[in-house]
Amino acid sequence: MAAKAAKLRPAGAGTSGSSPFFQGLVFVLLALGGIVFLIPFVWMILSAFKPESEVLRIPPTLFPETFTMENFKNLFERMNFGVYLKNTLIVVLFSFVGLFLNAMAGFGFAKYRFKGREGLFYLVLATMMIPGQVTMIPVYLILNSIELTNTLVGVVLPGLVGAFGVFLFRQFMSTIPDELLEATRLDGASELRTFAQIVLPISKPILSVQAILTFIAGWNSFLWPLIIANDEKLYTLSVGLSLLKGQYDSNFALQMAGSAFMVVPILIIFAIFQKYIIDNYSISGMK
Structure with missing residues (x-):
């Protein structure tokens, strides 16, 4: 019965979803999406410790060059x-x-x-x-x-x-x-x-x-x-x-x-x- 069931199963069924390549691809996509959504939030937090002149600088800086609690x-x-x-x-x-x-x-x-x-x-x-x-x-x-x-x-x-x-x-x-x-x-x-x-x-x-x-x-x-x-x-x-x-x-x-x-x-x-x-x-x- 097991051999018969194996013959009836479509080729590759049950393996593509759990393959290391598929899992790695999903992980990379989720990581990139998380980073994209995280960047504005991190920039907001770091900009809170910048003086106004540095916040308006073009191109913008991520980390504050002049750290301030003002x-x-x-x-x-x-x-x-x-x-x-x-x-x-x-x-x-x-x-x-x-x-x-x-x-x-x-x-x-x-x-x-x-x-x-x-x-x-x-x-x-x-x-x-x-x-x-x-x-x-x-x-x-x-x-x-x-x-x-x-x-x-x-x-x-x-x-x-x-x-x-x-x-x-x-x-x-x-x-x-x-x-x-x-x-x-x-x-x-x-x-x-x-x-x-x-x-x-x-x-x-x-x-x-x-x-x-x-x-x-x-x-x-x-x-x-x-x-x-x-x-x-x-x-x-x-x-x-x-x-x-x-x-x-x-x-x-x-x-x-x-x-x-x-x-x-x-x-x-x-x-x-x-x-x-x-x-x-x-x-x-x-x-």
Whole structure:
């Protein structure tokens, strides 16, 4: 039978896709593509440490001939980036609080039986079909009626929880065995302790994914802070970067410093959390 199957198999089948030449070609193409996309980003980072005269030089230089931190100093002295950074960190901090609220809601939908659970969950999912731009005016009017406009609470509150996060946590936590949770309860653990010591450690992969998404959303928050805040002391870094582009549109070195200041922390967070994502998914795959 094996000999007959070998005769019936087309010549070269199953070998071209795994040949060393094909793999090497794919590697070279991906490496070249990665370098092409990486060059503008590297140039932006390095230009943040150049004086304005060197940034405008033709032909351009990749590495700074005159290394300077003056651009970053000007961000905090001339553009008040220190206040913007503080506000952004507050938004990010409360976004992580919202991350755990999403996890608790997802756990409730996944492991608790109560009347109307499915209908309420589908109602939460239905809110994902409503664009955020549609709800901005009603949310603004609600916050204005309770005098929370032009406050950090008003900036943070609407984005504290989200249907997408609840959905992801619910889907992941549905795979946790009920027997494990029952054994924990039989040992005398409270529901909060079961959630904190059993459910959250098991949920590291989805927590890592949500942590990255939460940080990016909080760090890049732009439209809502611009709408809800009238005072510049409540602006976030994204709004500050927009002001920088408007006020110093001809100072490219300063704009490069502001852009680098926005992008680099996101890359650092992703580099930290991606290890946990890959490790946990590798373990899940082996199981």
